[in-house]
Amino acid sequence: xxxxxxxxxxxxxxxxxxxxxxxxxxxxxxxxxxxxxxxxxxxxxxxxxxxxxxxxxxxxxxxxxxxxxxxxxxxxxxxxxxxxxxxxxxxxxxxxxxxxxxxxxxxxxxxxxxxxxxxxxxxxxxxxxxxxxxxxxxxxxxxxxxxxxxxxxxxxxxxxxxxxxxxxxxxxxxxxxxxxxxxxxxxxxxxxxxxxxxxxxxxxxxxxxxxxxxxxxxxxxxxxxxxxxxxxxxxxxxxxxxxxxxxxxxxxxxxxxxxxxxxxxxxxxxxxxxxxxxxxxxxxxxxxxxxxxxxxxxxxxxxxxxxxxxxxxxxxxxxxxxxxxxxxxxxxxxxxxxxxxxxxxxxxxxxxxxxxxxxxxxxxxxxxxxxxxxxxxxxxxxxxxxxxxxxxxxxxxxxxxxxxxxxxxxxxxxxxxxxxxxxxxxxxxxxxxxxxxxxxxxxxxxxxxxxxxxxxxxxxxxxxxxxxxxxxxxxxxxxxxxxxxxxxxxxxxxxxxxxxxxxxxxxxxxxxxxxxxxxxxxxxxxxxxxxxxxxxxxxxxxxxxxxx
Numbered sequence: 227x228x229x230x231x232x233x234x235x236x237x238x239x240x241x242x243x244x245x246x247x248x249x250x251x252x253x254x255x256x257x258x259x260x261x262x263x264x265x266x267x268x269x270x271x272x273x274x275x276x277x278x279x280x281x282x283x284x285x286x287x288x289x290x291x292x293x294x295x296x297x298x299x300x301x302x303x304x305x306x307x308x309x310x311x312x313x314x315x316x317x318x319x320x321x322x323x324x325x326x327x328x329x330x331x332x333x334x335x336x337x338x339x340x341x342x343x344x345x346x347x348x349x350x351x352x353x354x355x356x357x358x359x360x361x362x363x364x365x366x367x368x369x370x371x372x373x374x375x376x377x378x379x380x381x382x383x384x385x386x387x388x389x390x391x392x393x394x395x396x397x398x399x400x401x402x403x404x405x406x407x408x409x410x411x412x413x414x415x416x417x418x419x420x421x422x423x424x425x426x427x428x429x430x431x432x433x434x435x436x437x438x439x440x441x442x443x444x445x446x447x448x449x450x451x452x453x454x455x456x457x458x459x460x461x462x463x464x465x466x467x468x469x470x471x472x473x474x475x476x477x478x479x480x481x482x483x484x485x486x487x488x489x490x491x492x493x494x495x496x497x498x499x500x501x502x503x504x505x506x507x508x509x510x511x512x513x514x515x516x517x518x519x520x521x522x523x524x525x526x527x528x529x530x531x532x533x534x535x536x537x538x539x540x541x542x543x544x545x546x547x548x549x550x551x552x553x554x555x556x557x558x559x560x561x562x563x564x565x566x567x568x569x570x571x572x573x574x575x576x577x578x579x580x581x582x583x584x585x586x587x588x589x590x591x592x593x594x595x596x597x598x599x600x601x602x603x604x605x606x607x608x609x610x611x612x613x614x615x616x617x618x619x620x621x622x623x624x625x626x627x628x629x630x631x632x633x634x635x636x637x638x639x640x641x642x643x644x645x646x647x648x649x650x651x652x653x654x655x656x657x658x659x660x661x662x663x664x665x666x667x668x669x670x671x672x673x674x675x676x677x678x679x680x681x682x683x684x685x686x687x688x689x690x691x692x693x694x695x696x697x698x699x700x701x702x703x704x705x706x707x708x709x710x711x712x713x714x715x716x717x718x719x720x721x722x723x724x725x726x727x728x729x730x731x732x733x734x735x736x737x738x739x740x741x742x743x744x745x746x747x748x749x750x751x752x753x754x755x756x757x758x759x760x761x762x763x764x765x766x767x768x769x770x771x772x773x774x
Contacts (some may be wrong), residue, residue, distance in 0.1 A: 227335060227344045232446055233302065234419075238363075240552065242547065242548050242551040242552050242632070243543055243551060243641070244259045244283065244286070244710060245280065245281075245547045245773065246283040246286055247282055247283050247541065247700050247773075248278075248281040248771060248772075248773040248774065249274055249276025249277040249278045249281055249354075249774075250276075250277040250278075250279075250280050250281040250352055250355070250540075250543075250771070251273045251274050251276060251348075251352060252274060252277055252772070253277070253281070253576070253770075253771035253773065254277075254543075254545070255768050255769065256272045256539070256576075256577045256580045256581070256732075257273075257348060257351065257352075257518075257539075257580065258771055259268075259290050259344070259346055259731070260317060260344070260348070260580060260581065260584045261273065261341075262332055262343045263344075263731055264584055264585070264587070264588040264591075265340045265341035265342060265344065265588070265591070265692040266341030266342070266344040266345040266348065267341070268339070268341065268386075269333070269337075269341070269345035270347075272345070272349070273328075273345070273348055273349070273352070274335070274346075274645065275328065275598040276328050276330075276349050276352050276353070277389075279324055279356075280329070280352050280353055280356035281312055282353065283524065285321065285356055286318050286356070286639065287361065287638070288317040288321050289316075289321065289356060289357035289493075289642070290637070290639075290642075291315075291317035292314075292315055292318045292321060292357065292359060292360075292493035293357075293359065293492050293493045293642055294315075294319040294756070295315035295364070296315075296492050296493060297312050297313065297314050297318070297487075297493070297495040297758060298313045299311075299312060299313075299482055299484065299485050299495075299497075300312070301482060302434075305407060306621075307667070308475060308477070309433070309481060310448075310477045310481060310482045311397050311449065312397070312448065312449040312485075312495045314395075314495075318359075318360065319395040320391070320435070321360045321391040322360050322363070322364075322393045322395070323395075325349075325353050325360055325361075325364055325390070326364065326390075326391060326392070326393040326715070327391055327393065327403065328349060328391075329346070329349070329391050329500070330346070330349040330350055330353055330361075330364050330368075330388045331364040331365075331367040331368045331388075331407070332346075332367070332368065332371070332388070332390075332391070333345055333346040333349060334368070335368075335371050335389055336389055336391075336467060337598065339762055340402065341588075341591060342591060343587045343590045343591040344584055344587045344588055344591060345586070347528070347529065347532040347584060347587040348532075348584075349582070349650050350365065350368075350467070350531075350532050350533055350536065350578070351362070351532045351533065351535060351536035351539070351583075354532075354533040354536040354537055354538055354540075355464050355536045355539060355540030355541075355543075355643075356540070356644045357493065358465070358490075358491060358493050358494075358533070358649075359492065359493030359494035359535065360493065360494065360640075361533060362446055362447060362491065362494045363407045363408075363409060363446075363447040363450065363494070363622060364407075365526060365529045365530075365533070366407075366408055366409055366410055366446065366447065366450075366522075367406075367407045367408045368452060368525065368529065369522045369525035369526040369529060369601070370408040370452075370522055371388065371389075372521040372522065372663040373465070373509060373518065373519060373521055373522045374388065374408075374453060374467065374511055374550050376494075376510055377467075377509050377510075378409075378513075380467055380507055380509065383405065383527075384398070384400070384452055384467075387400060387403060387404070387405055387408075387451070388406050388452075390404060390405035390406070391405075392404050392405040393405050397449050397470070398471050398475055399470070399471045399472065399473050399474070400451055400452070400469060400475065401469070401473060405449065405502065406450075406451035406452060406455065406498075407447065407450050407451055407452075408450055408451070408452050408453060409446050409447035409448065409449075409450030409452075409453040409454075410445075410446055410453055410454050410455070410522075410753065411442040411444075411445040411455040411468075411499065412442070412444075412449075412453075412455065412456055412519075413442065413443050413444045414440070414441060414442055414443050414452075415425065415441065415443045416536055418443075419655055419656065420461065421456060421463065423517050424440075424456045424457065424458060424463050424517070425440055425441075425458070426439065426440025426441070426442070426455070426456065426457040426458065426501060427439050427457055427458050427459075427674075428440060428457035428458065428459050428464060428466060428506065429439060430459070431505075432744070434507070435505050435506065435507060436457070436459070436506050436507075436508060436728055437459050437479070437503040437504070437505060437506075438455070438466065438468065438479070438503070438504040438505075438506050439501055439502065439503060440457065440500075441483075441498070441500050441501070442455065442498065442501070443498055444486070444496060444497075444498070445482075445497045445499045446494075446496050446539055447468065447494065447496070448469055448470075448480065448495060448496075448497040448499060449475040449495060450623055450683050451469065451470050451471075451766070452467055452468070452469055453467075453468055453470065453472065454466070454467055454468075454509070454519060454522065455468055455501075455506070456515045456516070456519070457501075458733070459508075459512045459513065461510075461511075461512035461513030461517045462512070462513030462515075463506070463513065463516060464505035464506060464508055464510075464511075464512045464513055464514070464515040464518075465509045465510055465514075465515035465516075465518040465519050465524075466509065466515075467506060468480075468505070468506040468507075469505070469507055469688065471729075472505065474592050474660070476492070477691075478502055478504050478505055479501055479502045479503040479504035479505065479588075480499055480500075480501060480502075480715065481499060481500045481502055481542075482497050482498075482499050483498040483499060483500060484497065484498055485497050486498070486640065488644055489648070489649075490642070490644075490645030490646040490647070490648070490649055491645075491646055491649050492645070495749050499653070501516060503719075504701060513735035514690075519743065520741060522653060523654060523655075524604070524607050525590075526608065526612040526653075526654045527607040527608065527610075527654050527655070527660070528583070528586055528587060528590065528603070528606075528607050528611070529613070529655060530611050530614075530615055530650045530654055530772050531579075531582070531583040531586065531607075531610035531611050531614045532580075532583040532584065532587065533650060534579065534583075534614045534615045534650045535579040535580040535582075535583045535584075535602075535614055536578055536646060537618050537622065537643060537650075538572075538575065538576040538617070538618050538621045538622070539580065539747075540639075540643060541572075541574050541576075541621055541622045541626070541640065541643050541647075542572050542576045542621065542625055542626035542769050543769070543770075543771045544570050544632060544633075544639065544640055544643075544719065545572065545624075545625035545626075545628035545629065545769075546560070546573070546631070546766065546769040546770040547770060547773075548628060548629050548632070548633075549565055549569060549628060549766070549769055549770075550770045551602070559628070560767065561761070562769070563763075564754065565766070566762040566763045566765075566766040567754045567755075567762045567766075568624060568628065568753055568754040569765070569766035569769055570739065570756055570760070570762040570763075570764075570765030570766045570769070571624075571629065571739075571743070571753040571754055571755065571756050571762075572621050572624050572625060573765055573766065573768065573769035573770075574736050574739050574740050574765060575617060575620075575621050575753070576742055577728070577732060577736055578724035578725075578727070578728060579614045579617060579618075579724075580604075580612075580726050580742075581724060581731060581732065582609075582610050582614065582720065582723055582727060583610055583614060584725055585723070586602065586603050586607065586610055587605040587753045589603040589606065590593065590601040590603045597673070598673070598677045598680070600674040601673055601674045602677050602678070602681060603673055604667055604671055604674065605667045605668060605671065605674045605678060606666065606723070606751065608660045608661065608663045608664040608716065609664060609719050609720050609723065610720065610723075611650075611654070611655075611660055611719070612651075612660040612661055612664070612688075612713075612716045612717075613716060613717060613720035613721075614650075614720075615650040615651040616648060616651050616657065618647045618651075619648050620653070620741050620751075620753070620761075621645040621648075621753075622640075622643050622647040624643055624754075625640065625643075626640045626644050626752045628645075632734075641757065653740075655715065658712075658713075660666070660716070661712035661713050661715070662709070662716065664712065664713055665706065665709065665715070666713050668706055668767050669706070673701070675706075676725075678719065681701075681723065681726060682695055682698075682722050682726050683695070684726060686731050687730075688725075688729055688737070688747075690741050690742070690745060691722075691725055691726075691729060691741055691745065694722065694725075694745045695722060697770075698718055698719075698722060700742055702715075705718070706772060721744050721745060722745075723738065724744070724745065725737070725741050725745055726748060727738055728740050728741075730742075735760070735761050735764060735765060736765065738759075738760065739756055739760040739762075739765065742756070742757055742759065743755060743756060743757075743761060755768060
């Protein structure tokens with residue numbers, strides 16, 4: 227600030243303009259190429275529309291408001307009747323309407339053509355950087371579709387509502403609505419991720435329905451129109467679809483005990499609930515409920531990988547934008563070699579994350595026609611979910627530090643990204659659970675190791691990469707046998723898959739920097755550690771979002 231003696235006040239100087247009113251898709255240095263290479267060019271107009279939406283000052287203000295004024299539980303109406311509704315700030319509903327209007331939840335199912343999964347994941351990637359809270363119900367609605375389709379009668383009732391691009395904010399019976407969202411209520415206090423410990427019971431009503439009794443420790447989006455849950459029948463743990471409301475407008479036996487006071491993801495309601503005879507519809511075989519829900523779990527994990535990559539990209543964009551405009555020591559921050567090294571390093575981390583996540587969505591697109599692509603999507607889901615979700619907090623923290631104190635205030639979107647960053651490493655299975663799933667899938671899925679080997683050998687364009695791949699081949703059998711090394715296995719596979727993709731598709735300067743550090747023996751895991759042979763300045767400037 228400088229003093230203006232004529233006006234008698236201090237002028238504000240050297241502050242960075244807001245990164246707003248731009249096309250976040252067009253400004254992304256990676257996503258347009260990913261969309262083209264993986265066959266989703268037909269969705270570019272939709273993605274530009276989403277890019278302009280999430281990059282708008284209006285959406286940024288809505289995101290701030292939705293997190294500033296968080297959901298509240300209305301357990302009773304003014305007469306004392308139990309209603310168990312959630313009250314949201316209008317900004318939440320505005321954001322949901324925009325994202326669902328762009329089919330962020332359903333594009334892959336509404337447009338089942340080549341590249342559809344990639345195109346929808348790109349929408350999720352863009353929206354997650356803008357406001358992560360709304361992406362929880364959107365992602366669960368997307369991931370629930372394969373499960374709901376297992377039951378023809380259920381799909382007949384709910385399919386058009388779940389696939390609708392019209393958001394309906396009303397909390398009430400489905401027959402009065404023109405759009406619906408899906409939630410999940412799986413974990414319980416005594417079991418957590420060990421769903422085999424489920425204690426909720428389901429009583430057969432003899433009319434094709436069941437009455438559920440029990441408690442759920444984490445019920446994400448308790449205002450969902452429909453939710454999937456697990457309960458014990460005589461045959462064992464089974465999967466149920468439970469409407470949020472009964473046809474007469476009353477709550478369907480779901481008593482919300484309290485909303486979780488979460489570290490991040492604050493605009494989204496998560497809760498503890500008690501089922502008091504909630505009426506549910508059995509999906510799949512009785513006693514095979516965990517297996518029935520696997521397709522939802524698989525899609526959710528892939529979605530988390532893409533979402534975390536989007537979170538990283540937004541953090542890098544904000545940091546690079548700040549460095550472009552902020553001056554210190556007589557130079558713009560981005561002109562200073564040490565800042566260039568940091569920005570370049572977090573930029574290649576975000577780029578590698580995006581390529582890995584979207585390669586697996588491309589495999590998901592092709593899984594019906596190719597067994598090798600199905601296997602790659604299966605084993606790649608835990609690899610990408612584990613690694614990308616774990617790297618996101620490191621990238622976001624470094625990006626926040628690039629802002630200095632300006633990033634550590636709630637008015638700056640960096641604060642929201644910072645609080646959000648750890649969540650995806652926990653959601654849909656924490657790191658240990660995910661890595662154990664990787665071990666199981668490699669052991670049980672015949673040909674899975676060969677599919678990974680083929681994907682890695684496909685690069686074969688760098689002697690350093692080839693040397694690391696040779697070492698990994700030698701280590702792989704022992705890593706797969708040793709449960710205590712499961713995290714090490716996931717990390718090695720993730721880094722090699724990322725390096726392979728960068729060698730094939732990214733600019734040479736990106737692949738070179740990644741291999742020199744992530745595959746190099748001296749990598750510390752900290753950012754700003756690129757060797758002098760890397761063109762850090764070019765990488766840093768490439769990360770600055772173009773704002774017209």
